[in-house]
Every structure is written in structure tokens, then in C-alpha cells.
Amino acid sequence: MKNQLINFHLNGEPVEVYADPADNLLQLLREQLGLFGTKAGCGKGECGACTVILDNQAVNSCLVPAGKVQGRRIETIEILSRGNKIHPIQEAFVEKGAIQCGFCTPGMIMSAYALLKENPQPTSEEIKVAISGNLCRCSGYIQIEEAILCAAEKIKDRIKDSGDKR
Amino acid sequence: MGYLIASNLEQALASMRDSKGKARVVAGATDLYLQKLPDKLIDITAIPETTKIEQIDGNLTIGSTVTHTAAAGSPLVRSKATALAEACSLIGSPQLRNIGTVGGNVINAAPAADAAVALVALGANAALINTAGEYREEKVEDLYKDYNLSLIDTSSEIMLRLIIETCVGGEGSAFVRFASRKALSLPLVNAAARVRIVEGRLKDILLVVAPVRPAPTRLLHTEEMLRGMSASEETWRSAETAAAAEVDVRNSLLRCSVQYRRHLVGVLAGRALKKAAERAVGREEGDYR
Numbered sequence: 001m002k003n004q005l006i007n008f009h010l011n012g013e014p015v016e017v018y019a020d021p022a023d024n025l026l027q028l029l030r031e032q033l034g035l036f037g038t039k040a041g042c043g044k045g046e047c048g049a050c051t052v053i054l055d056n057q058a059v060n061s062c063l064v065p066a067g068k069v070q071g072r073r074i075e076t077i078e079i080l081s082r083g084n085k086i087h088p089i090q091e092a093f094v095e096k097g098a099i100q101c102g103f104c105t106p107g108m109i110m111s112a113y114a115l116l117k118e119n120p121q122p123t124s125e126e127i128k129v130a131i132s133g134n135l136c137r138c139s140g141y142i143q144i145e146e147a148i149l150c151a152a153e154k155i156k157d158r159i160k161d162s163g164d165k166r
Numbered sequence: 167m168g169y170l171i172a173s174n175l176e177q178a179l180a181s182m183r184d185s186k187g188k189a190r191v192v193a194g195a196t197d198l199y200l201q202k203l204p205d206k207l208i209d210i211t212a213i214p215e216t217t218k219i220e221q222i223d224g225n226l227t228i229g230s231t232v233t234h235t236a237a238a239g240s241p242l243v244r245s246k247a248t249a250l251a252e253a254c255s256l257i258g259s260p261q262l263r264n265i266g267t268v269g270g271n272v273i274n275a276a277p278a279a280d281a282a283v284a285l286v287a288l289g290a291n292a293a294l295i296n297t298a299g300e301y302r303e304e305k306v307e308d309l310y311k312d313y314n315l316s317l318i319d320t321s322s323e324i325m326l327r328l329i330i331e332t333c334v335g336g337e338g339s340a341f342v343r344f345a346s347r348k349a350l351s352l353p354l355v356n357a358a359a360r361v362r363i364v365e366g367r368l369k370d371i372l373l374v375v376a377p378v379r380p381a382p383t384r385l386l387h388t389e390e391m392l393r394g395m396s397a398s399e400e401t402w403r404s405a406e407t408a409a410a411a412e413v414d415v416r417n418s419l420l421r422c423s424v425q426y427r428r429h430l431v432g433v434l435a436g437r438a439l440k441k442a443a444e445r446a447v448g449r450e451e452g453d454y455r
Contacts, residue, residue, distance in 0.1 A: 054265070063198070067169025068171070
């Protein structure tokens with residue numbers, strides 16, 4: 001298709017790109033916007049490596065036409081860290097050894113991020129459902145589940161601490 | 167413009183007319199890249215008529231672009247069209263359910279699409295409007311031309327909503343599936359049922375299994391046999407036998423052998439009926455929860 005102007009919010013900032021609206025969001029993020037954190041896996045919605053957040057919900061960016069994100073809010077793995085400071089979910093993944101080859105990690109973390117925003121204290125079963133669209137071929141699912149439980153605790157503690165300071 | 171997010175119905179229909187058959191309607195777009203891309207895409211997910219879940223008189227209407235996540239989580243769908251909520255909660259993965267739509271599940275015309283199977287068992291109609299402004303309603307099972315091919319022409323027609331007569335007192339519905347994994351897995355077989363029980367006996371029955379034919383398939387002989395029988399374990403066992411005997415299935419490299427599929431059809435038909443009947447009994451007559 002012919003390029004068209006697409007405006008949306010990316011990681012909290014307004015962006016404007018001139019792109020083929022039939023390209024997928026994953027291509028747009030990686031090839032036009034230079035955000036390589038989101039991984040390209042299967043390209044057909046089966047592996048979850050390309051998971052990003054579209055208006056607070058996890059989606060496979062490889063299946064979202066770029067034209068569809070007009071006016072929407074997209075969050076990618078890049079939103080979670082600022083300089084050397086990483087997000088509690090990322091800390092928990094490191095501490096629990098939930099990363100082996102690392103290829104599924106950004107997608108896993110974004111699925112966890114979407115879950116914890118909606119449900120800050122999930123059960124193990126809810127975590128399993130939330131990451132059921134993310135394949136880890138190193139099969140480190142148990143550590144990933146532990147990391148997400150741990151991240152939920154960390155976030156709860158931080159909210160409590162910041163409340164105490166106030 | 168290549169990709170149009172239509173903000174209202176008239177804009178979408180006008181754009182389709184201007185494109186003279188070269189544009190295609192798109193909603194969740196999860197299957198878009200599996201097909202040849204058209205010249206133009208008209209996204210209907212922002213059209214208000216396609217986005218609502220409403221109870222209108224005795225009907226539950228579900229907008230065609232309601233996502234599987236929204237349908238699965240809707241208290242209205244869960245209580246009045248339980249089979250659909252169950253089916254939607256089991257489709258693909260969270261990422262796919264967050265963007266894939268109930269209408270798309272029908273129009274994409276996969277033979278064992280979970281939501282479509284539940285819709286047929288619920289007796290759902292689809293409301294459609296074309297570029298000439300003509301409105302029609304069709305039974306969901308009548309919208310299939312062939313495997314993965316819908317009779318709905320997405321260059322000239324828009325599905326607005328699905329309409330289900332809501333389950334009331336004495337009625338219940340259920341959906342079950344069997345797949346090799348719990349997520350991201352095609353069902354080997356799925357089944358759904360809607361039953362009305364009056365004084366302990368099965369009165370109205372809709373029983374659907376897939377994949378048997380291009381469209382989700384009602385098992386009319388089994389339904390007929392069950393009419394008037396008591397809601398009991400013995401009945402579910404005979405339903406299993408009747409359902410397995412009624413289907414004409416084939417070997418499939420993608421799914422499973424003919425024997426295994428026939429076995430699954432029976433077991434799942436029995437489970438769907440039993441679950442639907444339990445819900446029907448749990449719901450008092452005149453209970454409109």
C-alpha cells in the first residue's frame with residue numbers, strides 16, 4: 001500500500017511516522033523507529049516474542065497492521081527501563097533466573113506487565129494463562145512464573161514504601 | 167487512502183462503494199497476513215454499531231467487533247450465552263483474544279472456530295448491511311460457502327452484530343474443546359450445546375460439533391433422539407453413541423485419525439450436553455440473571 005501518515009503514542013510520547021499502513025506494527029517499531037527490544041519470532045501470532053501493549057492490552061505486534069495504531073497508545077519493552085534503572089519485573093526475572101537464551105524475555109515481560117497492571121496480585125493459574133501466548137523454547141516456564149509472582153510482591157512493597165514516605 | 171479507520175457506518179459503506187470491490191473490511195485483522203493483501207482496508211472496529219454488548223428485549227446482541235476478551239469477560243454473555251463466553255475464553259492466546267473479534271471468527275470461516283461453534287449452538291443470527299444499504303439477518307451456520315470461505319463478501323458487506331435469544335429459566339449452554347495443548351492449539355474437535363429442561367426432561371436441544379463440514383454442524387438426529395429424555399447420565403451415554411454415529415468425518419494430518427475424531431465427537435457432545443443441562447437445572451424458571 002501507499003505510505004500514509006500515522007500518529008500514535010509510543011511509550012508515552014506522541015510520534016508521527018510516514019509508513020505503509022499494511023506493514024505490521026513489529027516492522028514499524030524495529031525497522032522505522034529503531035526499537036529492537038521487541039523480538040521478531042514466528043511472524044504469525046504463535047510465539048508471543050513480539051508482544052507489545054496496545055491500549056493496556058497485550059497483543060502480537062506482528063499481526064497488527066500499522067494503520068490500526070492511528071490514535072492509539074503503544075507500549076514496548078523500552079518503556080520499562082530508564083538508563084540503568086530497570087523495572088521490578090525485570091529485576092525479578094534476573095533474580096529468579098527466568099532468562100535463559102533471552103529471546104522470549106521481552107515478550108514474556110510485556111505479558112507480565114499487562115497482567116500486573118490489571119491484576120496486581122495474580123495467582124499462579126492466572127499467571128499461566130497470561131503467559132500462555134508466549135513460547136519459551138528453553139522451557140524455563142517455572143522460573144518465569146516465580147519471577148512474575150516475585151515482581152507482584154516487589155511492586156506491592158514499593159507502593160507501600162512510597163505510601164509510608166508520604 | 168490505504169487503511170481507513172471508519173468512525174461511523176455511513177463512512178465505511180461510502181468508502182466501500184467508492185472502492186468498487188477493491189477494499190476489504192477488517193476488524194481484529196489477526197488473519198490478514200495469511201491472505202493476499204487487498205488495495206485498501208476499511209477498519210470497522212470504531213463504528214459504534216459494532217462494538218456493544220446489549221440486552222434488548224429477549225435478545226442478547228453482541229457487536230461484531232467485540233473482542234474475544236471482552237465477550238469472555240462480559241457478565242451479560244457469561245450468564246445469558248455461557249457457551250460463547252467459554253468458547254471466547256479458550257481461543258488462541260491472550261494476545262489474540264485481545265484483538266480478534268467474534269464477528270471475525272465467523273467471517274474467517276475456519277471449520278472449527280470456537281466462537282462460531284458456540285454461536286451456532288446458541289442459535290445466533292448475524293445482522294449484515296451491504297453497500298446498497300440493505301439489511302439482512304442470517305443464521306450463522308448459513309454463512310459458510312466452503313472450508314475457510316464465507317458467503318459474506320467483505321468488499322460489499324459489513325457484519326454489524328450477532329443476535330442470540332437469551333437463555334432464560336430452564337435453559338443452559340456450554341462449550342467444550344479438545345486440543346493437544348491448552349493454548350495456541352487448534353481444537354481436534356469442539357462441541358457446544360444449548361438445552362431447555364422442563365420437569366426434568368430435555369425439551370429444546372441444539373447440539374453442534376466441529377470440524378465435520380465447512381460450517382459448525384448441528385447433529386439433528388441426536389437432537390431428535392434426545393427430545394423428551396430425562397437429564398441423566400444414561401442419556402448422556404446414549405448421546406455419545408448417537409453423536410459419534412451421526413458424523414461423517416475423515417482422516418486429517420492436521421488434526422487426527424477418523425477413529426479418534428469420531429470418538430472425540432461422541433465424548434465431547436456428551437460433555438457439552440451434560441454441562442449445559444447442569445446449568446439449565448441451576449437456573450430457576452423465570453430467572454433472568
